[in-house]
């Protein structure tokens with residue numbers, strides 16, 4: 700089966716052949732695929748959408764959320780509150796835990812997810828095995844096994860609370876320094892990239908807080924601006940020209 704991203708590679712028949720061979724149909728609407736940096740992502744044939752970039756899932760998450768988000772705000776902070784819209788596979792949470800340990804920062808990680816992935820799908824993902832030769836495998840499993848709706852301190856540097864809810868209904872009294880906005884693309888879920896949603900996020904962020912996302916579409920920029928954010932375009936990860944960082 701050909702999946703999203705293959706059109707970029709049609710000149711390289713061998714690669715497409717190997718890429719296609721390594722796909723595993725997990726259920727009727729999820730296919731496990733290996734991206735160009737060797738890390739997995741999930742493809743949904745019904746929506747023709749991936750959870751991450753096929754140019755490299757770990758590469759994209761590290762670039763957009765860790766380098767331009769986490770490292771863009773951490774500076775001299777000793778603790779930070781992060782909100783993730785779209786917990787998905789737990790990859791962003793794992794990379795954040797690793798960075799928090801490296802930078803000796805305490806992270807309170809708050810993530811929402813409307814459609815949690817089944818355990819048998821999460822167990823197939825290779826992030827725990829391939830990052831730093833498996834050093835974080837146990838913590839990756841702990842992130843995904845952490846109970847919903849309650850806080851879990853998983854390491855001296857990382858506490859997580861996952862909520863099984865939609866951003867459309869979500870309310871909180873918490874305030875965040877950093878938002879990872881990791882929804883499916885605006886073409887797939889236009890209702891999540893609206894001025895109302897960005898206003899909601901603006902209202903739960905601390906002054907000076909930043910929001911990062913992989914998307915740089917005109918409509919998204921306009922909606923963020925109208926919601927009150929100052930936005931900047933930044934170079935995107937490989938395979939993507941630009942991404943967005945918005946400041947409250």
Ligand SMILES: C[S@@+](CC[C@H](N)C(=O)[O-])C[C@H]1O[C@@H](n2cnc3c(N)ncnc32)[C@H](O)[C@@H]1O
Pocket residue numbers: 749750751784785786787788789790791792811812813814815864865866867881882883888891
């Ligand atoms: C691009 S994927 C996120 C990938 C994820 N951050 C990761 O590291 O694997 C988008 C995620 O948003 C979730 N989602 C979709 N609609 C949502 C909604 N209304 N509220 C919260 N999460 C939603 C999807 O189920 C999916 O897990």
